[in-house]
Amino acid sequence: MFSSTTIARTDTRLAKLKARRKLWLDVHLYIGLIAGAVLAVVGLTGSFAVFFVELQEVLNPELAIVSTPVEDRKKLHSLNEIVAAAESVKPQGSRFFKVYYPRKPDIAYKLLYFVRDDKQAKNGDGYYIFVDPYTAKVNGVQLYYLKDSYWGRPIVGFIMQLHWCLLQGRTGADINGILAAISVVSVLTGLILWWPLTGKFKQALTFKRNASAVRFNFDLHKTLGFYSAIVLLPVLFSGIYFNLPEQVNVLVNLFSPVSRPTAFNSIPMEIRSKPPQAGQQALSLSTVEAIVQQHYPAGRLWMLLGPKNPTDVYKVMKRDVTELSRFIGYRDIAVDQYSGEIGKVYDKNIGSSGDRFLDWQWPLHSGYAFGWTGRMLVFFSGLVCPILYVTGVIRWLQKRRAKRAKVGL
CATH class of the missing domain: 1.20.120 (Four Helix Bundle (Hemerythrin (Met), subunit A))
Known part of the structure; x- marks a missing residue:
């Protein structure tokens, strides 16, 4: 009681x-x-x-899905050949921005181009060009990003922008x-x-x-x-x-130093390509890809971003690098566009406690940290x-x- x-x-x-x-x-x-x-x-x-990746493929199978029969998928074309195919159909005044590698054998390369011509009304618009990795033939071109309007974008892009801003x-x-x-x-x-x-x-x-x-x-x-x-x-x-x-x-x-530059970029702005020697041209994408694969073979190629200007670097992104982490195994590599010298490697889940904490944010937000x-x-x-x-x-x-x-x- x-x-x-x-x-x-x-x-x-x-x-x-x-x-x-x-x-x-x-x-x-x-x-x-x-x-x-x-x-x-x-x-x-x-x-x-x-x-959103799967939705793009479901809603646009004629673009994203490879039509080449399985028995004919014997040889993959080089990245240079894939880019050459995209260059042949790119919108007038547009420039290569980045390429998404196929995530599965039946998925096409997806290359993003932006119009960079002040004289054009479409300046700033972005286009996806889909290329079959086995034939190096273009599946199609899709207007993905309208600089001055959210309306008229593909439904997946519209949803992403509604979600973000x-x-x-x-x-x-x-x-x-x-x-x-x-x-x-x-x-x-x-x-x-x-x-x-x-x-x-x-x-x-x-x-x-x-x-x-x-x-x-x-x-x-x-x-x-x-x-x-x-x-x-x-x-x-x-x-x-x-x-x-x-x-x-x-x-x-306040709790731990952070070296990661931004939420969407792990390569600092000060990492630049060295001035080229007389007559020296930028390396091809296939060459940059080979350099990265030679030095860092682990993981799966995910994205390759081209230089935005003569002093910028190539940025190659890899994922599923299990030697870093089973949950957030991402590795970003900066490559000098002329010499091929590797200027910076950012391995997620390796730096300070602050960096590692921030490295977890995208895998947690998307759910990728724990798979399906x-x-x-x-x-x-x-x-x-x-x-x-x-x-x-x-x-x-x-x-x-x-x-x-x-x-x-």
Whole structure:
């Protein structure tokens, strides 16, 4: 038996916790009403973005899928031959930007070209050129990036831009990053509200059987919120990093030095090609590829970026470098465009604690760190966002109606 004093103390403590809970409920509510709709859109588009590569192939099989019969896939053409094929059909005034290597034997090379001609109305537009690796024949050309408009882009590109910047450019990206930070607070306050003050964790983790529609909506919101939080929190933080990298770098630098230049580039700007000797031309892509493969054969070739100007370097990106990490085995290599000298190698998961922490952000955000399991978890966490928003709004309306009805009595 508990004494009356003990019971009174327990009641007082519970009353204080409930008062504090009311504060967190208000914070959770207003954040949800302000940022919830945007988070719902970003989450839903993020679910599709998890499979943006596969979606491109499914929606454009005539471009991305190799039509060469399996029995005729005996020899792969060199990268120089692939680029030569793309050069023969490239849009007027466009220049090579980068090439995506085929991720499977039945996938075509994908080369990205940008129009770089101030005299053309299409200056700044980007095109994908798809080339069969076995025949070096062009499958087709796709307008992927319109400099002055989001409308008219392929659906996958449109979804990616909606996810990243809400179709509002750099300003939208900043707003999206701020809302992601606010959403982190929303998830954390949701966990505080989920925590059962009476210790009934089984009830907090499950749905009530034969519940009313009101109770089912409440259980759906709290249960999905709890189980998805473990994925949503790192995904939201990494989203903040990609949209507000400088601010995140300042934060991370407080704990550990960061040498990685930006969220999207691991090669510092000061890494440049040395001035060429008289008459010396830039190396071909096949030569650069061979140099990288000779020095760093591990892993799978992923992307090769061409120099943007006479002093820039080639950047070769490899993935699945298991000697670095089974989860984030990425290696970026800078190659002098004239001499072939390797100017910089950035191995992910190798540098300072700050660098390694930031290296994890893309694999976590995309789910690639944990293979198909990770990608599916990120996919479902994105789908949860609109459900949490809708159930949260319904719950708010239900409580508001109940409060008005009580006042009316």
